[in-house]
Every structure is written in C-alpha cells, then in structure tokens.
Amino acid sequence: MQIIKTIELMQEVSEKWRMDGNIISFVPTMGFLHQGHIELLRVGREKGDRLIMSIFVNPTQFGPKEDYEKYPRDTGGDLNNARSAGVDAVFMPTVEEMYPEGFQSTVRLEEITQHLCGKSRPGHFAGVTIVVGKLFNITKPHLAIFGEKDYQQLIVIKQMVKDLNMGIEVIGVPTVREKDGLAMSSRNNYLSSEERASALSLKKGLDLARDMVAKGERNPAKIKNAVMELILNHPFTEIDYIALCNPEKLTDIKRVDRPCLLALAVRVGNTRLIDNVILREN
Amino acid sequence: MQIIKTIELMQEVSEKWRMDGNIISFVPTMGFLHQGHIELLRVGREKGDRLIMSIFVNPTQFGPKEDYEKYPRDTGGDLNNARSAGVDAVFMPTVEEMYPEGFQSTVRLEEITQHLCGKSRPGHFAGVTIVVGKLFNITKPHLAIFGEKDYQQLIVIKQMVKDLNMGIEVIGVPTVREKDGLAMSSRNNYLSSEERASALSLKKGLDLARDMVAKGERNPAKIKNAVMELILNHPFTEIDYIALCNPEKLTDIKRVDRPCLLALAVRVGNTRLIDNVILREN
Numbered sequence: 282m283q284i285i286k287t288i289e290l291m292q293e294v295s296e297k298w299r300m301d302g303n304i305i306s307f308v309p310t311m312g313f314l315h316q317g318h319i320e321l322l323r324v325g326r327e328k329g330d331r332l333i334m335s336i337f338v339n340p341t342q343f344g345p346k347e348d349y350e351k352y353p354r355d356t357g358g359d360l361n362n363a364r365s366a367g368v369d370a371v372f373m374p375t376v377e378e379m380y381p382e383g384f385q386s387t388v389r390l391e392e393i394t395q396h397l398c399g400k401s402r403p404g405h406f407a408g409v410t411i412v413v414g415k416l417f418n419i420t421k422p423h424l425a426i427f428g429e430k431d432y433q434q435l436i437v438i439k440q441m442v443k444d445l446n447m448g449i450e451v452i453g454v455p456t457v458r459e460k461d462g463l464a465m466s467s468r469n470n471y472l473s474s475e476e477r478a479s480a481l482s483l484k485k486g487l488d489l490a491r492d493m494v495a496k497g498e499r500n501p502a503k504i505k506n507a508v509m510e511l512i513l514n515h516p517f518t519e520i521d522y523i524a525l526c527n528p529e530k531l532t533d534i535k536r537v538d539r540p541c542l543l544a545l546a547v548r549v550g551n552t553r554l555i556d557n558v559i560l561r562e563n
Numbered sequence: 564m565q566i567i568k569t570i571e572l573m574q575e576v577s578e579k580w581r582m583d584g585n586i587i588s589f590v591p592t593m594g595f596l597h598q599g600h601i602e603l604l605r606v607g608r609e610k611g612d613r614l615i616m617s618i619f620v621n622p623t624q625f626g627p628k629e630d631y632e633k634y635p636r637d638t639g640g641d642l643n644n645a646r647s648a649g650v651d652a653v654f655m656p657t658v659e660e661m662y663p664e665g666f667q668s669t670v671r672l673e674e675i676t677q678h679l680c681g682k683s684r685p686g687h688f689a690g691v692t693i694v695v696g697k698l699f700n701i702t703k704p705h706l707a708i709f710g711e712k713d714y715q716q717l718i719v720i721k722q723m724v725k726d727l728n729m730g731i732e733v734i735g736v737p738t739v740r741e742k743d744g745l746a747m748s749s750r751n752n753y754l755s756s757e758e759r760a761s762a763l764s765l766k767k768g769l770d771l772a773r774d775m776v777a778k779g780e781r782n783p784a785k786i787k788n789a790v791m792e793l794i795l796n797h798p799f800t801e802i803d804y805i806a807l808c809n810p811e812k813l814t815d816i817k818r819v820d821r822p823c824l825l826a827l828a829v830r831v832g833n834t835r836l837i838d839n840v841i842l843r844e845n
Contacts, residue, residue: 299581300582391667445696
C-alpha cells in the first residue's frame with residue numbers, strides 16, 4: 282500500500298493506473314475509520330481494480346464554531362484498516378498542500394444546498410464540494426463511493442459531478458449501524474455513555490416514521506411531530522431539523538404519496554448527529 | 564474532422580485518445596473565428612497529437628444587457644477554418660446540452676475576478692469558469708490554449724486549473740493584431756468604419772504608455788492620464804477602465820518598478836473592446 286502525501290505524485294500514480302486500463306475506485310474520508318468506512322472500502326475494492334482512499338480533515342467544511350480542531354484523528358489505526366481493506370494507495374495531504382497561499386476558488390451548488398444541513402451549517406457544502414472536486418481531479422477515479430448516512434452530501438456530490446461533467450460514477454452505500462441501530466459516525470466518539478443511549482432516539486424516530494407510513498399516515502406534519510416527541514423524550518437531545526422532503530430536490534413535501542426522504546439532525550449534548558431513511562408509501 | 568454535439572461522445576473520443584497515449588490540445592472558442600483563433604489552433608496543433616476546438620457561445624458569461632443575442636455566428640466558416648487548421652474534433656454542443664434542467668453549480672474565483680473586467684462585468688468570469696471547467700472535463704485535454712488579449716480570462720483559468728488541480732497546462736498566446744495594430748476580436752465586426760478608425764486608439768494608448776515607461780516615467784497616474792487623453796481624443800470613445808496593475812494579482816500598483824500590466828477596456832460606439840500590454844521598466 283502506497284502512502285502518498287503530494288498532489289503531484291497522486292496524480293502521476295492515478296494517471297498511470299488509468300493508462301494501464303485499471304478501473305479506479307475512490308473513497309474519500311476524514312479518517313478515524315469505522316465500520317461504515319470499511320463498508321465503503323469493501324464496495325470500492327469489489328468494483329474497482331485499484332482502490333484509493335484519502336484521509337483529509339478538511340477545514341473548509343467546518344464552521345468557525347464547529348469541531349475541526351477536536352475532530353478525532355488516528356492515522357496509525359486508519360492505515361492498518363486501509364491495509365486490511367485492500368487499499369492500494371492512501372492519499373493524505375497536508376492542509377497547505379490542498380489550500381496553498383493564493384487559493385481562491387469555490388464550487389457551489391445553488392439549490393440543493395439550501396436545505397437540511399446546508400441551512401444549519403452555512404458554508405459546509407461549499408467546503409465539501411471544493412475539497413471533493415479537488416480530490417476527484419487528484420485521484421482521477423472512475424468510481425467514487427459515499428455513505429448514505431450523509432445523504433445530502435451524496436446527492437450534492439452527484440449533482441456536482443453531473444453539472445461539471447466529471448465523468449465519475451458516484452455510488453451511495455447504505456448506512457452501517459451498530460447492533461442497537463445507531464448509525465456509524467466518527468462523531469459517536471464524542472458521546473458519553475448516557476448520551477450514547479439517547480442517541481438511539483434518531484434511529485427510533487426513523488423507525489417510528491416508517492411504521493406510521495406503513496400504517497397509512499400521509500401527513501408530513503403528523504409524522505414529524507411524532508418523531509420530534511419521541512426524540513425529545515430522550516435526555517440531552519435538541520433538534521436541529523426534522524425534514525420530510527423530495528429525495529432529489531430536498532424540498533419539503535406536502536403529502537407522503539411517493540418515496541420521500543426523512544432526514545434528521547439532532548444534538549445530543551454537544552454532539553450533532555444526523556440520520557435518514559427513505560420512506561415508501563407501501 | 565469529427566463534429567461532435569454531445570458531451571457523452573466527446574468524452575468517449577477524448578478518453579480513447581488519451582488511452583492511446585495521445586497528447587490532447589484544446590482551444591475553446593465562441594466561434595466566428597479570426598486570425599487570433601487560427602493562431603491558437605496553430606499552437607495547439609504544434610504542441611499536441613490531437614487538437615480539439617469547441618464552438619459554444621456561452622450564455623452564462625454575458626450580462627443581461629450584453630450582446631449574447633447578437634454575438635456573431637458563422638458555423639460554416641468556422642468549420643472550414645477548423646479543417647484548414649488541422650482540427651481533429653470540433654465540439655459544438657447546444658445550450659441545453661451544457662446547461663440542462665436542474666443545473667445549479669458555480670465555480671468562482673474570489674480575488675482576481677474583483678478587478679478590471681470582473682468589476683465592470685459582474686458575473687462574467689463566473690460564466691467563464693463554469694463553462695471552461697465543464698469543457699475541460701468534457702474534452703480532457705493535456706494542453707489548453709488561450710489568447711493573451713483576454714488577459715484576465717487567461718490568468719483566471721490558470722488559477723482555476725491550479726486551485727482545482729485540473730492537471731492541464733494552460734498556454735497563453737500573444738495577441739494577434741491587424742496590420743494597423745487593432746487587436747483581433749470577433750467584436751471588431753460590430754464597428755463602423757469610422758469607429759474602426761477610433762478603435763486604433765487602444766493600441767496607440769498601449770504604445771504611448773510603453774514609450775513613457777521606456778523614457779523613465781514611473782508614475783501610474785501620469786501614464787494612465789496620458790493614455791486616457793489620447794483615447795478620448797478619438798471620436799466615439801468612452802473609457803470603461805484603464806488599469807496599471809500587478810500582472811498576477813491584478814491589484815493596482817503604486818509605481819512602475821517591475822513588469823506590470825496595462826489593461827484597457829474602451830467602448831467605441833456601442834462596442835466594448837479590450838487590449839493590454841505588459842510594461843517593463845527597461
């Protein structure tokens with residue numbers, strides 16, 4: 282497994298792999314790998330001839346009061362996991378390598394970033410699109426693998442790839458959960474054991490909504506209220522948003538009469554967690 | 564020479580050329596080719612194994628009151644010129660192909676677009692960067708050739724390529740001029756013969772500035788005033804800007820003590836023309 286720290290070398294390696302006819306899979310990460318990442322790597326390994334993983338805690342996607350500084354890091358563990366998962370190259374640049382002096386470009390999506398996390402984290406998706414755009418140009422993949430837990434991120438990336446004609450197939454992988462249902466996230470690491478118990482309310486809320494829809498409920502407000510009540514019945518929880526929306530445009534829906542996205546962002550103590558499910562009316 | 568109208572086919576052709584080991588040169592144009600474009604094609608032909616030219620009058624780089632609708636078009640003539648210049652593929656998509664429904668991405672450069680034409684044409688460079696970014700991803704060139712007449716455009720593209728790690732060599736080609744000095748431009752076509760005579764004032768202004776610097780003048784204000792006076796002594800002229808600036812950052816300079824850019828934008832009748840020269844103090 283190669284560990285590559287410069288953009289120039291990564292581009293050289295990727296270009297050579299492409300020229301040799303290999304299909305390149307790419308899994309971008311911010312490190313501190315959990316089973317969700319491992320699943321992304323498994324899919325990447327299965328679908329590509331060469332598998333590249335990046336580790337880069339990207340400062341531009343964190344807000345000024347967010348957790349960039351304390352975001353968990355474990356490079357040694359990540360490299361071991363990458364090796365076990367059959368990664369061919371780990372790209373791990375410094376911040377200066379990615380954003381040198383004079384850097385001034387932005388890539389923005391004007392519509393689908395206005396909703397959900399884009400609303401509560403202004404600038405977040407601009408940070409995501411610029412770094413992923415750069416990483417795509419650096420690693421030159423045919424396939425890029427993202428988790429469905431970050432649902433909005435997934436569709437933002439898909440739209441960017443489409444709009445900019447990047448010629449990359451963006452693959453979403455179903456959320457991997459702990460046995461008790463908590464969606465895997467590096468931020469789970471922040472939770473105390475009591476908060477950890479309350480964090481289960483996100484998945485319980487999603488399950489409740491699914492049950493309500495299965496039983497015929499079509500009114501988004503009623504579903505959202507029930508989910509809200511369930512979550513707020515758990516200690517330490519504070520709701521950022523509960524949205525029932527069109528799964529492509531992320532605009533609010535008026536009635537559950539086709540597949541729609543239920544997306545949640547909830548603070549548990551100081552930790553902001555997200556989760557989502559696609560609800561189908563049958 | 565292939566004439567290609569869809570993004571999908573262009574990407575397929577380019578990818579194949581790359582996989583076969585060819586160096587691809589790319590010359591983006593808005594059509595209505597003149598000798599300036601032909602020179603870009605000559606350079607592209609010389610430096611690459613495969614030469615792609617695009618013809619696309621890009622609506623997003625025109626302001627609401629600008630000349631998108633009346634921008635001159637001559638596809639038949641352009642294709643003949645392209646053939647003579649040894650172009651291998653002409654990419655000429657429709658507006659709908661480039662900007663389908665749901666399109667919502669922007670690529671912007673925050674600093675160097677604040678000056679010169681960026682100041683007087685808000686949104687212009689955002690239109691340029693999004694279309695050129697797309698065209699680069701569609702034509703997958705190793706080399707991209709631009710004219711130095713559109714100096715700010717050239718350095719905006721260079722910075723975008725650097726910031727986004729596009730891995731393309733951006734080559735600037737010196738401005739091609741008519742015998743009497745007028746910089747070649749598709750917009751020269753708008754000029755009446757009297758306006759055409761006045762349009763020579765741009766080049767005369769650049770020459771005057773060069774002479775002043777050669778004779779020791781170091782004061783930007785004095786140089787700009789002299790150029791302004793010369794230009795305004797010609798009928799139909801109205802000055803948009805005369806700038807003496809740092810050739811990389813495009814910020815105003817206080818003294819001509821290193822190579823600097825003199826850039827002009829002048830309306831002659833209803834036609835906005837630009838020109839520029841690098842001034843060196845010796």
